[in-house]
Amino acid sequence: MSKKNQLRKLSEFTSADHPVRRMRRLKERVIEFILFLAAASSVLVTVGIVGILVMESIPFFETVTLKEFLTDTEWTPLFENAHYGILPLINGTFLTTMIALIVAIPLGTIAAAFLSEYVRPGVREVLKPILEMLAAVPTVVYGYFALLFVTPLLQKVIPSLGGFNVLSAGLVMGVMIIPYVSSLSEDAMRSVPGHLREASFAVGASRMQTAFRVVIPAAFSGITSAYVLGISRAFGETMVVAIAAGMQPNLTLNPTEPAATITAFIVQVSLGDLPHGSIGFRSIYVAGLSLLILTLCFNIIGLWLRKKFQEKE
Missing domain, CATH: 1.10.3720.10 (MetI-like)
Incomplete structure (x- = not known):
């Protein structure tokens, strides 16, 4: 294979439209999304816990004053x-x-x-x-x-x-x-x-x-x-x-x-x-x-x- 053909095939492989590169980008995006969900889940759980504690505590302070507490x-x-x-x-x-x-x-x-x-x-x-x-x-x-x-x-x-x-x-x-x-x-x-x-x-x-x-x-x-x-x-x-x-x-x-x-x-x-x-x-x-x-x-x-x-x- 001539050097010109080798360069042409290499440029096609490194092209953004090449199927291998598209599949690689898709896998990377899926992995990034999974990692984002894993990171966001801990934040959402914490926010949920704080929200429940606050919502259930508000009626308590409607009966008991903060000073008394x-x-x-x-x-x-x-x-x-x-x-x-x-x-x-x-x-x-x-x-x-x-x-x-x-x-x-x-x-x-x-x-x-x-x-x-x-x-x-x-x-x-x-x-x-x-x-x-x-x-x-x-x-x-x-x-x-x-x-x-x-x-x-x-x-x-x-x-x-x-x-x-x-x-x-x-x-x-x-x-x-x-x-x-x-x-x-x-x-x-x-x-x-x-x-x-x-x-x-x-x-x-x-x-x-x-x-x-x-x-x-x-x-x-x-x-x-x-x-x-x-x-x-x-x-x-x-x-x-x-x-x-x-x-x-x-x-x-x-x-x-x-x-x-x-x-x-x-x-x-x-x-x-x-x-x-x-x-x-x-x-x-x-x-x-x-x-x-x-x-x-x-x-x-x-x-x-x-x-x-x-x-x-």
Whole structure:
């Protein structure tokens, strides 16, 4: 075949009207459409959830004023003398989350530093999946573990501790979210360029000094994301607090007393036989909307902190 014919066939093949190219464009458009549907579905589901929460909450606030909802110190929407103050539920949610973070953030960060800076790659590939298996344990198992094992142990140290308390629920929640903190933090630490470690070793720093004064500060934007995920996970935890904390709305900062979180209240009311459209039934959606707003605020703060640390880096 002459060179002229070869060029002619090549130009025909590369032409936009060639059947092969048309079929390729069609396949690409189909794939793009499928990917668009996959991306849009998550947005539509989120919008749908928010829409339902807002629509069901509007009739609630037609009966209960926003001031009463935010300032009343009692939450008894199912009682005859009903009170609709969300503060006890927010207090219980924050209290259990703080206890969980006191456990999860230090232990998760130390575990991430150990996996990233101390162990050999082969050992890391074994230890990391074992640590991440904690996230695969059903939360109801953690709940009964807190109630039947951790609480009796704490009662030996604190004899006045009741069977239901925030302390045991928070401690077990902290253990439960360690994998979320450690896994993402370890990934962020491993992404730190090796020349930073080499420079630190070159000036005489030890491995520990390098890990905590060089690697962790350099990876702190990614570590912040791990902390935000841990906070969101603790905020949304249901079964541990529902089983171990007592599900009693109580405005207190004493972790040895029982309390209820927003998620625990939703579980408690969902198990009842409330008529649809009643004020007690709508309180489920109001509690869910409050939890959504709180989680959104923490995510926004986390994104702001991550951006701030990235700019410093």
